[in-house]
Amino acid sequence: MFGWQGKALRVNLSNGFVEEELISENLLENYVGGCRLAKEVARLEEVSAEKNKLIFASGALTGTGVPTGAFCSVAGYVSLQEDILCAPLLLRFGPELKCCGYDVLIIEGKAPEWCYLFITDEEAKVIPVAEMEGYTPAEIEEVIRSSFSKWYGNDIRIISIGKEGEQPSGLGGLVTDGLLVNYSGGLGNVFGEKRLKAIAVRGTLDIKLAKAAVFQKIITDAIKDFREKRNKLFETVHTVFARLELPLSREIHHGEIEKKACLACPIACLHQREGKFLPNFTVTFCFSELLEIENMEDALTLYDLCEKRGIDPVALSVTGRMLIELAKVGKADVTLTPGDTKQLVALIEDESSLLHKGGFWLAQHYQSETLLQDITKKIDTTREEIFAQIEEAGKKKAVLEALGLCPYALLAFPYDVIIKAFEAATGKALEVKE
């Protein structure tokens, strides 16, 4: 098979049983990858509250070398939201999973004690780590990497959860190689239900390409074109962000920062200071517009706490806003003053506080579904602004997601070039259905 690896790995945490399965070509052709494929596998596997599984699906172009082809998606049934949620993972977990030989990873059952899953192209094993309970994601990464040689350890890609994921909560998110995964709120708790503290992958297998010479030429030409247009592109993005007027973002992303990128991404929108990731645009927007945090120190303190506890900052902001609004109308007996980071931190540290229930639970409990919709719509509308100049952006973003690409690729590369790259990589035509 070209582009895809054509295989899935099934791991049962209850008994440590591991099985390799072939994925039907039909399924890959129809669902391609990403959340689309993950959700279809979840449907076929009858994932539900009683039969919860974690499904990982990378994209058809993940790891092939197509610019931004770094993404992988993870889906699972989140009890507090009564639905299957799916979130994209950035950086390099997806490509490394593919180098282990798998497009899809299915994790079922529940481990008898806290464990982590280690996958290579030769084996997959469930490693008990009772002592890791309560560890922060950074500590888990350190423990896993340091159990190998430095060179090998540094090349292991890891997803882990913090304390928030270990308990029932609507905020428990994932951290991949030091980066908080936005929109993963609740999925960290699915890890927790399964007593799965982390997944570590390290593979060395090839991703074969159908028409490699054509593929290489398409990418080389696209990069050449990108180099020529880069300044204009960054100017456009800058204008969009300036229009959205986010003083907090300007403050955070100013000064001594390092640009970081996911695999094969020339855009490099991620930022680090002193080796630590900074909140990205979406998080900065959520902190400043939903939680009304005005200064950089408070925003960074909160982000740092999210990182340590493994809290999805987007879910935290949505829930925080819900509490602010519910308190205003006297519905919830918790007071949360907009912009008061100390109060918010206290609520996070109080594990029995309403905040940990998550936005969906609050909306249901206080019959405030419209409020929740309004808050999430605010984030979506702002994110969509970034793609305002692109025709049929919604459809194109969905296609990119299935291919394992970042939506921002649309700002830098023509859509038809990406489709041609897909055809050269897989040797198949892409049929886009509504």
Place this chain on the structure above:
Amino acid sequence: MDPRDYRIRVDTNKCTGCRHCEVACSLAHTGDRSNYHRARIRVIALEDRFLPLMAGPYVSITEECASKKLVNINGFVYDQCVLCRASCPNKSIFKEPDSGIPLKCDFCGFRAEGPACIQWCTSGALTLIKIKPEAEEEL
């Protein structure tokens, strides 16, 4: 182009760690496979930056490396290995993952368009420099 006339200049301040150079190198050399684990360039994550390293000539070393030491640059202490361009037997990162054959940067001498890693690196971390007897000229 004659590879002997050129050098690759590495600017670690610009490297974003995207590893597109690795994918490009693997694809250029295998012909039909993307696999950064087969690259002749590897991007090493240091405390404060990424360091792209090209695999130099294969050196035969027995058990221990005589040249290994700690190097201090701008107050940061680096292990010699991250600076050493030799693809030594102590460091398996520069070997073919399946056959174990050591890999060596050949400057993409077989490609008319020059090094594949530079072609796909957009950050400016890798640039091609022409060596002239009297001066260096950036292309």
